[in-house]
Amino acid sequence: MQAYDVFNGDADGICALHQLRLAEPRTAELVTGAKRDIDLLTRFEVKSGDRLTVLDISLDSNISSLRKHLAAGAEITYFDHHNATHAFEHEHLHLHCDMAADVCSSILVNRYLNNLHWQWAVVAAYGDNLPAVATAMASEAGLNESQRDQLQELGILLNYNAYGESIDDLHFHPAALYQAVHDYVDPFDFLNSAGQFVVLRNAYASDMAFMQGLHAYRQSELTSIFILPAQAWARRVSGILANQLTQEQHGKSFAVLTSKPDGSYVVSIRSGDADNCPASQFCSTFATGGGRRGAGGINNLPASEVDGFIQAFIAYFDKMERPQLSLS
Template sequence: MPAEINHSAKFYDVFNGDADGICALHQLRLVQHRNAELITGAKRDIDLLSRFESQTGDCLTVLDISLDSNIAALRKHLAAGAEITYFDHHNAALAFEHENLHLHCDMAADVCSSILVNRYLRGQHWQWAVVAAYGDNLPVVATAMASQAGLKELQRKQLQELGTLLNYNAYGESVDDLHFHPAALYEAVHEYADPFEFFNNAGQFDFLCSAYANDMAFMQGLRAYSQSASTSVYILPPQAWARRVSGILANQLTQDQPGKSFAVLTAKPDASYVVSVRSGNAERYPASEFCAVFATGGGRRGAGGINNLPESEVDSFVQAFIAYFEKMEKPQLSLP
């Protein structure tokens, strides 16, 4: 006898609000059309699974948020009877098997969640994976994908600019700092199957171009707070423009000086700092491993972050950062 259908079942699309999360979901929904409730936020809003409750028969698609950071909520949704498809490239040391969990995780330094979705869809909308890879600071991977597919240099640069701007929009203390709520930006992107059409025609793209230029103008004359042979640390003021460019600055520094590691500390209104870390040698010295030493830290091998670094720990952070990435000894910190 066939199982009874739960007609009240709901669909949820849960995704990081950055370029990778948006492009990953966009690829999926271009192929698998679904009317789902969107759960997202600013780039560092990663505990998204705890924001809602599910029930038997609900279907959750989760993209580009750390499994380890959502482990309790993930188990709760599964216990409630939800079916979950999960794509991610962040820390998944706590991953487990469950009949209702379909996990697509790869923590390699040269992948992002959109690349995992691209593999799953067998390249049906690969150009959006290129956009995401550029936005997620994987320019070598993105350029290789684009070149192998025959894109010209101008086209590659357009996809790179699009990825950069989608990622730029996600940075902020909260969605109030952002120019577009990530759910709204995703819906705008989803109107276009072709990224070049979005690039040429979308008003959101033109707005982000102008806003990005205005924010980056504040960066003129910025100097490093601390430098060593293999590291640099920058500290930005407690301003909305600084919160929006912090991740872009970290990515740009890495691209301009490959092999060097960077930390960008941005002051928060409560006098603590949010930190973006980029590793110059992701295989030997993962950024995620360094950031995980701190109570609110995590990330992936090439890029990590700390959501709340107390002002009193800035000096010890800088010392530990230099020690770790100068290939000395791993940090031994006494943190609250």
């Protein structure tokens, strides 16, 4: 029997697996990648009796491989908060899915474990752009402002490491970063002792310095669109910038387009009104788009489609114009 731990390489995926393996230790092959590497179930074959744990990758994006692995006789436990419109029941599929805007995969694992390692769920929620949820969890547990700030920084840095066009853009391979994190039961010990934390803190400060003086490419009443150059620093900060903007300007929606080496764009989108204008619904109208209610993305937007994207983005997320848009 072979075991596989399949997880998104961002803060949520790493912290979700970390919690689970602290509570339920298991030797497993790690399958992960950069944040937008989400078709992870296509990367390996299974046989009857193999055990898969899947965390924080879209079920809809992996539906064919999921069915294939189940047909081969694998036992699969799946935690996720992204779109799961194709979810189904199977005797060997144990699905923990919640698409609410205030949930991340680490929170689902935390529920499953009855708050056993809740601090890592707080780290993940901060990293996954759910600061109000994270702060409420931390405050209820008795953490002071300084402690909350430290966990927020850790979450942001773990998330920052996941962004890039490929693994080559990242400071640490997500599997290696997970293994470093997994040496620590207490996140404050990681903050105070791990060399990886120092590297990420310094690299983050260096990359964010490039953002000084950045201006929106296009704005409307409730939207802003930014375009970043084809530079490694831009690929690393694209999602962090989108998260930061949503915290600074509540109620406004943002798109960050980052130029890829081939001339196309990768797009990070944040909705300022996740209930009425879910990011996942908008992104799913594009061939390589997807996500969740509050945040989504497009993995490959051709340069020829940028003008159309901008018009559609403003029409969808600006409430003054949204009723006029048809997504059929």
